[in-house]
Amino acid sequence: xxxxxxxxxxxxxxxxxxxxxxxxxxxYYSQMYxxxxxxxxxxxxxxxxxxxxFISMLQSIHxxxxxxxxxxxxxxxxxxxxxxxxxxSKHYRYDRTSDEIEAYKVSDEEDFTVTLERKExxxxxxxxxxxxxxxxxxxxxxxxxxxxxxxEIATTLDVPESSVKTKYYTTIRTLKRKLTxxxxx
Numbered sequence: 001x002x003x004x005x006x007x008x009x010x011x012x013x014x015x016x017x018x019x020x021x022x023x024x025x026x027x028y029y030s031q032m033y034x035x036x037x038x039x040x041x042x043x044x045x046x047x048x049x050x051x052x053x054f055i056s057m058l059q060s061i062h063x064x065x066x067x068x069x070x071x072x073x074x075x076x077x078x079x080x081x082x083x084x085x086x087x088x089s090k091h092y093r094y095d096r097t098s099d100e101i102e103a104y105k106v107s108d109e110e111d112f113t114v115t116l117e118r119k120e121x122x123x124x125x126x127x128x129x130x131x132x133x134x135x136x137x138x139x140x141x142x143x144x145x146x147x148x149x150x151x152e153i154a155t156t157l158d159v160p161e162s163s164v165k166t167k168y169y170t171t172i173r174t175l176k177r178k179l180t181x182x183x184x185x
Contacts, residue, residue, distance in 0.1 A: 087130040
């Protein structure tokens with residue numbers, strides 16, 4: 001699969017090959033969509049952001065060399081940056097869409113309540129993550145929502161692994177205090 005990926009990337013870079021682009025997008029689409037959805041909890045928004053991630057990828061693929069990081073790592077960096085940009089945008093801050101409660105199937109009232117509570121908890125965590133500076137946001141998003149290792153995050157962000165670990169644990173402690181009402185930092 002890795003050889004196919006490299007072949008597609010070269011075809012896109014040299015010939016703007018549409019079939020290769022479609023294959024490459026297809027290979028990573030569900031993974032990127034899941035990464036985005038875990039952070040937005042909104043199907044339509046996730047579809048839009050995933051599309052924007054792949055547009056950015058295709059627009060900048062000629063810069064990808066594959067020497068410092070794998071294509072997957074590079075793609076996650078694009079995705080993380082796009083999500084951070086979205087949550088900092090005026091659109092997010094001033095035009096938040098209301099929850100689509102009717103989208104949930106209310107087959108069992110108790111399950112619905114649990115689902116709603118979980119969604120609210122996730123949204124609270126995401127709201128606190130959105131308030132962070134870009135660097136700790138990127139680390140948390142890659143660790144919590146993409147399940148990357150510290151080594152993968154260090155490669156993605158091009159920083160030492162020790163820096164990633166330190167920033168991650170410091171930020172987690174800060175978030176725990178905020179979520180439990182233990183003060184501001």
